[in-house]
Amino acid sequence: MSFLEIRNLSKSFDTTQVIVDFSIEIVEATLCCLVGPNGAGKTTTMDLITGRQKPTSGQILFCNDDITGLDEHEIARRGIGRKFQVPAVFRDLSVRQNLEVAYSKSTNPIKNMFRFRATGFAQKLEEVATLAGLTDRLNVEAGILSHGETQWLEIGMVLMQDPRLLLLDEPVAGMTEAEIEKTVSIFKGLKATNTLVVVEHDMAFVREIADVVTVMHMGSLLAHGPIAEIEANARVREVYLGDAEA
């Protein structure tokens, strides 16, 4: 049984095809890195999985349920969390409030009017804040965080959601070496219980964490397999690694 399955996905804007007949299967409890040159369609793929954009054709199955064309919030409720390329946090709320919003066990607006504290929030907050290193920044307005801290906050928000599948778009961009190392260890820890898809350009980071690597080029699948296999692939070297790792 496959965890996330994408079948013959295509997406075009007007006349330009951004995703062309893209198919892939993601196995549960693995970390898959999605790589490819700029404009390969990585972020668009994430948009299509999370419902931000609707595919022109094709199917997306999550735990054998067809989630193609559902609204963003419905997909999120099924357990898919996402971190954006440009960190998106609520700048005029405090860090604690950001994490509280992300702790979305109850989403019904009317019920939430009568709820002032979410059950189990304090414990989860403690856990995530420690993991993300934000324990002593909880009362700070998120808008004044540094870029690295903002990245951590958004990763923390995704963790608060308790998703089964995490889609992370360039999570280590702008982080220091030490921070990247910490991220690596967190992601490796997550792999035991969660499934992760990470878009990343930093090949050293990819080598460190990836179980499998998926290479996209011009909107379609170029290669899919373990990192060693990918790095040996002549086509991949030509279009991508060749430039990046020369």
Add this chain to the structure above:
Amino acid sequence: MAVGSFFGSFDWSAFLNALILGVSIASIWLIAALGLTIIYGTAGVINMAHGEFIMLGAYSSYMLQNYVGLPFFLCVPAAFVIVALVGLILERGLIRYLYKRPLDTLLATFGVSLVLMQGVRLIFGSDPKYLAVPPIFTSNFQLGFVNISAFRVIVLGITIALVVALWALFYRTRFGVQVRAVMQDKEMAASFGINSDRVYMLTFAIGAGLAGIAGSLFGVLNIVLPTMGTGYVVQAFLVVVVGGGTLAGSVIAGGATGELQSVFAYFTNDTFARFMLYVLIVVFLRIRPQGLFAPSAKRR
């Protein structure tokens, strides 16, 4: 049989009259919306003072005509210049600080509209003023069995001329290339040496000037009052919203809403037609919230 009698009794000439009146209404709404369209389309600013710019256009024509004795057809370009200057001052003094806060520009320009309206009322009083035009323009003439006023034809002509001129400005000049570059990506445009500040400033001034032209024409169609702008501005906004903020969108939206208004009014009456039109626009936005021709949204 029933259908036949319906068509038999249907007053085709009156209906055709309504259609032609619709074109005229469309041209009035469109000329009111042109300035708003380019200001919104370029800078993303919803200018609530647009109606008062129209009003200022009418008053400046009135002043030039009565105190300077300028003939009406020179008042029109003069109104463009005067209101464009007012727009320029407003942009430099206020709007440019608010580009990152779209809702606040809306509010601040509402404050401006209040100030302009009350200011004019304090200076000129609340009694109506009139703009005079040469008598041949006030006459009606017969086109087949359709009867229209000559001045409405002139408004239509000027609207068409302005649309063509704006199209040429935005798609055939260097300035137009700069404007479109800034619209797509301000930072990128800046790295190519385009001064987006200057682009916004000029667009705002041109947009204001267009309202001035509309005002000097509306002053002839109607009386000149401090509150005259508010009557046009809602229609102008709707044209922009339905059109999606592009020139082509506004032209089509203006045409469609003007015609629908006229046709609905033919079957019911003016006010009920407007109510129906607004409800229809709400339903339309449910289906196409981005309007007819919206430029693709910026992505994260």
Add this chain to the structure above:
Amino acid sequence: MNIYHNVKAQWLAYAAFFAVLALVPVLVSDSFLLNQFATYGVFGLLALSISLCWGFGGILNLGQGIPFGLGAYGMAMTMQMQSQDASNPLPPFMLNNSLDHLPMFWEPFRNTTLGIVLSLIVPTLFCAIFGGLMFRARVSGPFFAIMTLAMLSAWYTLILDVQPYTNGANGITPPSPLKLGEIVVDPYSPAAYWTVLVLLLVATVTAKLMTLSRFGLVVQAVRGDAERVRFLGYNVAGYETLVYTISGFIAAVAGCCWVMLTQYVSPAQFDTTFSLSMVIWAGIGGRLSLLGAIVGAFLIQGAQSYLGDTFLNTWLLVLGGFFILVVRFLPKGLAGLVESALGKLSSRRGRDDGNGVAASRLVPQPGE
């Protein structure tokens, strides 16, 4: 930490504010003045509703006159029908417009309870449907503001146009005060003042609790970045529709109270100027503070009636100018001044450990 952000201190400020308002009927013996103060309470309700919708939800609503006006018309129709009886079943203006029987939609207003219920439900339902349509289509920000303005002007022309049913521009002037069973609510009595005050109190406390709840938190997140909230699993349109509808309901209550106090309603309640002045009250008072918005309404309407009609034009000119300055330099309004003053006070006491929310920071607006 700035005491302004302390929830306990906020509740205390609310208590003090309402205690002062409760003193008014004791101190004011002039019944005309008391009636005037009661109408300020109605404006306070409106400013509160705007603060909830715009300040907390980020939904700028330029058409709050719709629920207010619909509520007011419903109440006026109810009160008008209280003066009609079997021998005289039609309001005089209908006779003048040569109607020979009561229009269908007037029928339910012959029953006072049903009339008041309808006065509240119809505007609320309108907001739910209109808001639902717009928010599900993801119309937001300036576009939504424009659409509310357009709807407002549509209602204005419609009410003006159906003269035989609404008495057009003249409006409806119920001849006698509202009767609730055996009780007559004299608009100039302290009872009328108390009614409005209690409603304002209930609305304020409810609204405050709402902003403190998880619902309020999500709504504030939507204000910051609606798109991001969707990916956390919340149905954003549902939250937006709900906050807009609740705000509309408060406005409908205000509309009913207003007619109870003035025995008058006209299309002027649907005028754009009126709806925009509500936004000015909340903007100048402080849209992010429920109390600030209410105080804003009191101050501006108070000043306006103090200056009287002679200076009305000059006053509106000054008000417009002042509003521009507030938008430009003081987005949090007068409440923002209080906030930063208290912030300075607490940091001078050396209690600010750099961990508190920076007081003078402006609220960042949603990016694109």
